[in-house]
Amino acid sequence: MSKIINWGIIGLGNIAHKFATDLLTVEGAKLYAVASRHQDKADDFAKTYDATKAYDSYEALAKDPNVDAVYIATPHALHKANTLLCLEHGIAVLCEKPFAMHSDEVRDMIAKAKEKNVLLMEALWTYFLPHYQFVLKALNNKTYGEIKTLEADFGFFREFDNSSRLFKKSLGGGSLLDIGIYPIFAALSTLGKPDDIKAEATFFDNGADSSCTMTFNYKSGATAKIKSTLLEATPTKATMYCEKGTITLHSMFHMPTTVTMASNGKEDTLDFTENVHGYKYEILHFNALIRQGKTESDIMTFKFSKQLIETLDRVRGLIDLDY
Numbered sequence: 446m447s448k449i450i451n452w453g454i455i456g457l458g459n460i461a462h463k464f465a466t467d468l469l470t471v472e473g474a475k476l477y478a479v480a481s482r483h484q485d486k487a488d489d490f491a492k493t494y495d496a497t498k499a500y501d502s503y504e505a506l507a508k509d510p511n512v513d514a515v516y517i518a519t520p521h522a523l524h525k526a527n528t529l530l531c532l533e534h535g536i537a538v539l540c541e542k543p544f545a546m547h548s549d550e551v552r553d554m555i556a557k558a559k560e561k562n563v564l565l566m567e568a569l570w571t572y573f574l575p576h577y578q579f580v581l582k583a584l585n586n587k588t589y590g591e592i593k594t595l596e597a598d599f600g601f602f603r604e605f606d607n608s609s610r611l612f613k614k615s616l617g618g619g620s621l622l623d624i625g626i627y628p629i630f631a632a633l634s635t636l637g638k639p640d641d642i643k644a645e646a647t648f649f650d651n652g653a654d655s656s657c658t659m660t661f662n663y664k665s666g667a668t669a670k671i672k673s674t675l676l677e678a679t680p681t682k683a684t685m686y687c688e689k690g691t692i693t694l695h696s697m698f699h700m701p702t703t704v705t706m707a708s709n710g711k712e713d714t715l716d717f718t719e720n721v722h723g724y725k726y727e728i729l730h731f732n733a734l735i736r737q738g739k740t741e742s743d744i745m746t747f748k749f750s751k752q753l754i755e756t757l758d759r760v761r762g763l764i765d766l767d768y
Contacts, residue, residue, distance in 0.1 A: 450732050451477035453512040453536070455503045455527055456519030457490045458610075460541060464516055465494040467724040474732055477513075480506035503527055507534045514735060516568065517541055520610050521617030522768070525550040528565065532557045537564035539731050543622050543757065544750050546768050551754045555747050564734055566742045567750045569630060571699045573726035576717035580685075580692055580704060584635055589708055590688030591667070592636060597628035597698065598672040600656075600679030605649055611675070612653055617768060619653035621646075621760060625673030627699040629756055631683045632661050632669035638752050640664050646764035647676070654766055 452474060454461050461479075468476050478498035481487040491499035500506045506515070507530050514537040517527045525545045531538045538558070544567040545551045558565035571577050584592065601624075605612055612618045632639070639661035646657040656674035663669075672679065683698040684691060690708030701719040705712055727745075734742060741747055761767070 448473070448736065450474045450735055451511050451513045453478040453480065453506050453509070453515040454490075455480050455506060455515055455517050455531075456523070457481045457486055458518060461490070461516070461518040462493075463722045464518065464724045464728075465490070467721050468728055469494065470721055471725050471728050471732070474728065477511060478506050478509055503530060507531050507536060512536055514539060514564075514731065520613075521622055522546055522615060525554055528554045529557050532561050532563050532565065535561060535563055537731070537735055539566050539568045539727070542567055542569040543617070543626055544754055546617055546622075547761075548751065548754050548758050551751060555751070558740065562740055564731075564740050565747075566731060566734070566745050567753075568727055569626075569745060569753075570724050570727045571627065571630060572634065572745055573730050574701055574717070574723050575726070576694065576702060576704050576715070579715070579717070580694060581634065583692065583706070584685070584687075588706075589690030589692065591665070592685050592687050593667055594686040595632055595636060595667070595669040595683065596671075596686075597631045597669070597683035598674075598679045599624040599627050599681050599699070600672065600674035600677055601681075602677050603675055607651055612649060612651065614651055614653040614768060619649075619655070619766070620673040620675045621654050621657050621757065621764075621766065623673075624675075625657050625659075625671070625760075626753070626757065628671040628673065628683065629659070629760075630753060631694075631698070632671060633749070633752055633756060635685065636661070636663055636667050636669055638756065639669065642756070642759050642763060644760045644763040646766065648766075652766075654764065657760065657764060659760060 476496045480500040484501035487499035517540040641662040644659045659671040661669035683694040693705045701723040705714045
């Protein structure tokens with residue numbers, strides 16, 4: 446813990462604020478630099494979170510030799526370019542999910558990280574949260590046997606706005622990449638890569654997907670029923686129906702929340718809610734990787750990130766969604 450890890454943030458939207466808030470709670474780390482395309486935005490962000498440097502270009506931040514790690518929080522379509530920029534300058538990269546727009550981009554990013562021998566990880570924070578790790582441990586220990594059916598959804602309503610990043614198809618907007626990735630992640634991290642996928646979608650007038658309903662089938666007989674939507678609020682929970690019981694991650698399942706374990710008519714609900722957002726856990730993991738000289742996470746592995754983006758690609762192919 447002797448080395449203070451100097452963090453940079455590229456892209457200063459809503460999620461960057463949440464990340465920066467949690468970074469302030471992490472011992473041995475500091476928000477050193479932030480970058481926006483607009484100097485006044487960078488200045489305001491730096492002032493709010495006590496960052497030392499505020500840059501008006503991503504390139505300027507990447508060239509700062511004092512930056513140890515960078516969190517990339519730009520729109521999905523910029524992830525590859527921003528990641529490659531930082532890796533070229535030897536900076537460890539934590540890139541917000543989805544890693545990139547499609548599999549080819551992810552492969553290029555991983556190849557560059559290996560070429561430069563620099564740490565790279567997809568920032569899918571749910572994997573590192575205590576409640577999710579608790580559930581994974583219970584599943585690995587076969588506490589209730591194998592999963593037979595998984596049901597997971599993520600949905601909220603937003604009035605369509607073609608000027609918003611959330612709805613811009615060219616930036617990867619729509620339900621699938623933005624929020625559908627979470628229930629897909631739940632399936633992959635518990636049941637693995639599906640043997641068969643069925644998917645249907647609805648679309649906004651601009652071609653971005655407004656909702657997507659998916660079924661993952663496995664040779665084991667297990668099934669995952671998944672939904673994402675920007676048309677309505679849904680429970681946004683994940684339920685795993687196992688051979689000898691049920692595990693429910695309550696709303697919002699991708700964030701710190703409560704978990705109910707039920708078996709033989711008995712229920713036990715555990716509270717994992719927190720006063721902070723919960724990004725601190727992926728930050729702590731990433732900091733540890735840096736201190737250990739690692740270039741790949743043993744949790745959010747390159748293999749898993751590739752499976753995740755490949756699954757998203759398969760779904761896009763089925764619903765005829767092309768960016």
